[in-house]
Amino acid sequence: MNPNVNPELQNPKIIRTSFGLKDEIKPQLEQSYHSPLIDEIKANHFALQKGRLTFRLAQEFxxxxxxxxxxxxxxxxxxxxxxxxxxxxxxxxxxPRVNSKLKEMGMQFLPSDDSGHAMIQDIRKEDVVIIPAFGTPLKELGQLEAKGCILVDTTCGSVMSVWKRVDSYGRDGFTSVIHGKYDHEETLATSSRATRYPDGKFIVVRDKEQAGKVCQYIEGGGKREEFIQEFSKAVSPEFDPDRDLRKIGCANQTTMLSSESLEIANMLQRSMIKRYGEEVTCQNFRHFDTICSATQERQDAVLKLVQEGVDLMVVVGGYNSSNTGHLVEMSLAYCPAFHVKDATCILSREVIQHKKVFSAEIIDTAKWLPEGPIKIGVTAGASTPNRVIEEVIERIIVIA
Ligand code: SF4
Known part of the structure; x- marks a missing residue:
């Protein structure tokens, strides 16, 4: 084993490359996810005119x-x-479309326990287990390896880059402060890498408000019991805020709002300087931007679109998709924005069903489509097939 290479990448039983069957599956993929209409819109400078409706598609979606x-x-x-x-x-x-398609193809989803970890007791040696793009926590990976089954690892390279960061924080005795959702699959996988080494610790902060509480504690103004209570589910075992917030390294779930991640890192750095001074902070604070380039490009593109001016935004994506939610948040600063999962959400000309921003609630909104000529901006999260976007646009055309 090469000691300079991550041990996770050295198990020959884990398949991380193509089986060379791309051409064989291409027709199936095209049939399920490809959209001639989206191709047409892209070829037409990302615009489509249908009667009183002008659709403008973000340049990255x-x-x-x-x-x-x-x-x-x-x-x-x-x-x-x-x-x-x-x-x-x-x-x-x-x-949801992609996941139900895989179920139709006979693939099964392992049930999760209360903390979001897959339950693998029924896996047998002759089974095949696919690890999704978000990755899987180290403990789970070890249990799967012990089963001796075939593992196909589709973890995205950008997620692995974050793991590399938190791994180095843990190795060097830094606590990883991860901007993300503590129970999101990717963050569960990332935080598990933070504790690979004995001195490795982590704390997950959801947003600027929670980051503010960490800052307050660093500066010496926090109440220990309240702090421990607030972050009880979002820290490594036996986390001690008095001991574990002296050397910190920032990281983030790859799909967070990049501006917020940056702001959180700056807030933490300022608090470290206030408490320990510039010199010590230089040694005890680390930060690397770990937002993935695809997330960044989609956020930049939606910002450009809303700044150029649209009457409303329709953002298409699964309701549990973090990156889709952030595209909605960004749009809302400029115009009404509706997060729909698919075409069934376009109930009528009068009513649209969508996920409420900053909430898990699904609501109906009336009078969503104004009268007269309107410009509708459209974008979609990184997990939305073009076919689903096409169906949403076609449905809007029909009901308008
Ligand atoms: S959103 Fe980024 S990190 Fe996630 S799968 Fe896509 S490219 Fe990879």
């Missing part, structure tokens, strides 16, 4: 490279092992 690869590998795995039981440790990506 939909499937990212990591999602493309994960779906590709899942289809190739089915083609390679037509007679074996195939399991996924979790949703392959956060899109």
């Amino acid at each position: 939909g499937f990212c490279y990591g999602v493309d690869r994960a779906i590709d590998y899942a289809y190739q795995t089915r083609a390679k092992f037509p007679d074996r039981r195939i399991f996924l440790t979790n949703e392959i990506i956060h899109n």
